[in-house]
Amino acid sequence: xxxxxxxxxxxxxxxxxxxxxxxxxxxxxxxxxxxxxxxxxxxxxxxxxxxxxxxxxxxxxxxxxxxxxxxxxxxxxxxxxxxxxxxxxxxxxxxxxxxxxxxxxxxxxxx
Numbered sequence: 001x002x003x004x005x006x007x008x009x010x011x012x013x014x015x016x017x018x019x020x021x022x023x024x025x026x027x028x029x030x031x032x033x034x035x036x037x038x039x040x041x042x043x044x045x046x047x048x049x050x051x052x053x054x055x056x057x058x059x060x061x062x063x064x065x066x067x068x069x070x071x072x073x074x075x076x077x078x079x080x081x082x083x084x085x086x087x088x089x090x091x092x093x094x095x096x097x098x099x100x101x102x103x104x105x106x107x108x109x110x111x
Contacts, residue, residue, distance in 0.1 A: 009054055
């Protein structure tokens with residue numbers, strides 16, 4: 001892991017308005033990072049995908065080998081979004097253990 005092991009990204013439209021964000025933080029020292037605070041404004045097709053790709057690229061550069069995340073099970077669009085991008089359900093981790101409303105997902109990173 002490098003010293004810079006976290007990131008917060010903002011996406012802006014052509015007019016300079018923020019239309020999305022996403023964050024990355026370390027979970028532990030075994031090379032796993034957590035995706036946090038993912039958001040894309042409605043009707044901004046492609047913003048979420050671009051942010052996730054940028055976070056994955058940053059994670060690889062920082063030395064992460066995998067990314068994990070949690071979202072609410074009822075947020076079906078988010079679960080489908082992450083599934084389309086190669087994330088699969090994993091065992092709950094951290095504060096999401098014993099939280100049936102959460103679904104945890106993960107993905108191995110490859111260069």
